[in-house]
Amino acid sequence: xxxxxxxxxxxxxxxxxxxxxxxxxxxxxxxxxxxxxxxxxxxxxxxxxxxxxxxxxxxxxxxxxxxxxxxxxxxxxxxxxxxxxxxxxxxxxxxxxxxxxxxxxxxxxxxxxxxxxxxxxxxxxxxxxxxxxxxxxxxxxxxxxxxxxxxxxxxxxxxxxxxxxxxxxxxxxxxxxxxxxxxxxxxxxxxxxxxxxxxxxxxxxxxxxxxxxxxxxxxxxxxxxxxx
Amino acid sequence: xxxxxxxxxxxxxxxxxxxxxxxxxxxxxxxxxxxxxxxxxxxxxxxxxxxxxxxxxxxxxxxxxxxxxxxxxxxxxxxxxxxxxxxxxxxxxxxxxxxxxxxxxxxxxxxxxxxxxxxxxxxxxxxxxxxxxxxxxxxxxxxxxxxxxxxxxxxxxxxxxxxxxxxxxxxxxxxxxxxxxxxxxxxxxxxxxxxxxxxxxxxxxxxxxxxxxxxxxxxxxxxxxxxxxxxxxxxxxxxxxxxxxxxxxxxxxxxxxxxxxxxxxxxxxxxxxxxxxxxxxxxxxxxxxxxxxxxxxxxxxxxxxxxxxxxxxxxxxxxxxxxxxxxxxxxxxxxxxxxxxxxxxxxxxxxxxxxxxxxxxxxxxxxxxxxxxxxxxxxxxxxxxxxxxxxxxxxxxxxxxx
Numbered sequence: 300x301x302x303x304x305x306x307x308x309x310x311x312x313x314x315x316x317x318x319x320x321x322x323x324x325x326x327x328x329x330x331x332x333x334x335x336x337x338x339x340x341x342x343x344x345x346x347x348x349x350x351x352x353x354x355x356x357x358x359x360x361x362x363x364x365x366x367x368x369x370x371x372x373x374x375x376x377x378x379x380x381x382x383x384x385x386x387x388x389x390x391x392x393x394x395x396x397x398x399x400x401x402x403x404x405x406x407x408x409x410x411x412x413x414x415x416x417x418x419x420x421x422x423x424x425x426x427x428x429x430x431x432x433x434x435x436x437x438x439x440x441x442x443x444x445x446x447x448x449x450x451x452x453x454x455x456x457x458x459x460x461x462x463x464x465x466x467x468x469x470x471x472x473x474x475x476x477x478x479x480x481x482x483x484x485x486x487x488x489x490x491x492x493x494x495x496x497x498x499x500x501x502x503x504x505x506x507x508x509x510x511x512x513x514x515x516x517x518x519x520x521x522x523x524x525x526x527x
Numbered sequence: 528x529x530x531x532x533x534x535x536x537x538x539x540x541x542x543x544x545x546x547x548x549x550x551x552x553x554x555x556x557x558x559x560x561x562x563x564x565x566x567x568x569x570x571x572x573x574x575x576x577x578x579x580x581x582x583x584x585x586x587x588x589x590x591x592x593x594x595x596x597x598x599x600x601x602x603x604x605x606x607x608x609x610x611x612x613x614x615x616x617x618x619x620x621x622x623x624x625x626x627x628x629x630x631x632x633x634x635x636x637x638x639x640x641x642x643x644x645x646x647x648x649x650x651x652x653x654x655x656x657x658x659x660x661x662x663x664x665x666x667x668x669x670x671x672x673x674x675x676x677x678x679x680x681x682x683x684x685x686x687x688x689x690x691x692x693x694x695x696x697x698x699x700x701x702x703x704x705x706x707x708x709x710x711x712x713x714x715x716x717x718x719x720x721x722x723x724x725x726x727x728x729x730x731x732x733x734x735x736x737x738x739x740x741x742x743x744x745x746x747x748x749x750x751x752x753x754x755x756x757x758x759x760x761x762x763x764x765x766x767x768x769x770x771x772x773x774x775x776x777x778x779x780x781x782x783x784x785x786x787x788x789x790x791x792x793x794x795x796x797x798x799x800x801x802x803x804x805x806x807x808x809x810x811x812x813x814x815x816x817x818x819x820x821x822x823x824x825x826x827x828x829x830x831x832x833x834x835x836x837x838x839x840x841x842x843x844x845x846x847x848x849x850x851x852x853x854x855x856x857x858x859x860x861x862x863x864x865x866x867x868x869x870x871x872x873x874x875x876x877x878x879x880x881x882x883x884x885x886x887x888x889x890x891x892x893x894x895x896x897x898x899x900x901x902x903x904x905x906x907x908x909x910x911x912x913x914x915x916x917x918x919x920x921x922x923x924x925x926x927x928x929x
Contacts, residue, residue, distance in 0.1 A: 301862075301911030305847065312846040316587045328591050 690777020
């Protein structure tokens, strides 16, 4: 009958109206700044730079290889390589970024920088409140602003971080084994060359820190003179 | 006069007391100014309240909170809205007819507020008791069409003009059922004076008021009147003139800042005016529904009824989607117009089936009621069936380009 559907519709909206006062699940709104919905683990928004240890600038994993800068589709990453070198977690001498800037306003959150990074140095963050009142300086993030600790990474993406830590621990272990073997070989060579001479200093480094397990080698022992 | 009576007449007393202070030659003028000021202040405040209720109500209907940031529970939202409207830039298009563009919102607000002149807001609380009050109301109501067309035409924008054309077509079409459903009441009460119409309804039999809505022709006429009133005030689901999705905002597209706010105000005040008229014609104006509730002040009853009407307006807006132009016109001419004519016929029948004809007592009253209701209901069924015949309602399928 004409008008029947209108009555049904009115009943439905009335049910919504009164129901929203009594049923909590009807009112799905999350009142954002006060209440926050827990982000899913897969949330990815903007990259950050990982560092190990206590000092963000000294512990940066980034070696300024500039792969991410070249791969970045919108060219939002700007890297300047350092002149000097410092050892990385496996003890290899590597450059570090003198300048590492990402333009927040240009980044399109594609995660390609993360996928191409061979050093596990750049990862995606979950932070999304990136707005600022300074649109020139405020949106260009320097390496000081981008650097975040491995502990932070473990809190935001636990599964991924555990996998990464495990892999890096294994690599460090392998590097250590190789270094020890190399040191032993060098020591043997030295001993053979000059029998009765003083023992090499390189031998002591092999039995350095053995129990860093999950924590991926905060500061690798000095092995700079040995080639793995 | 007892306490309830004093409260009932408190505004009348205050006004006569204030007027008494003015020198004799100016007393009429002061009285007029006081009434105008009261109407503007009260209904503008009610507009602010309605906007808040609408935004909260629609929010709840759509399972969200609605505005809740300004003040506790968002009650200060209308103030924030008003400040925003006042501080916004007033843009007039270069090609617009500046004078008409400027005048349109003023004419609209002026005519809309004029309609309140004849509405009995309470006992002895009618600004002007015209002998032809109902006629005056509808005449003033038609004048809003002029200002809407002024707005649409002077903006020199195709969408504005389309909106104005739609508004004119719609308002002209729906004015006929609006007035015809009021004609039944005028026929039965034998007067065009709004005050007299309300006073006739403020009588009680067995504790129940003689409201027109309690008769079959009154009930049907009331529903038809409200549908037509909704179309007349461009309220959803008849808000084609301002269809955002099709013609952006219709006739007030080129208005910004306070002029836009005036259009907004006028829409809501017009809604209150037609609701007030519906209350006057069908729901006994300021009278209470049951005789033992008469201690409640008459103006209180009026505003309670008005708020209920506004609530229903909001409810319907939250429920129904916008009509299409052909649906709108078909509904006006093929359904509303015949139904209003049938209601007039039923009202006539009601008049001639007055107690001595069908028999005395309760039985006679019941027979009279049922006969008159059947006279309306049977044609309604026939009409609804006829209109739905040949129309297939099925799930819409979409065909895409290959």
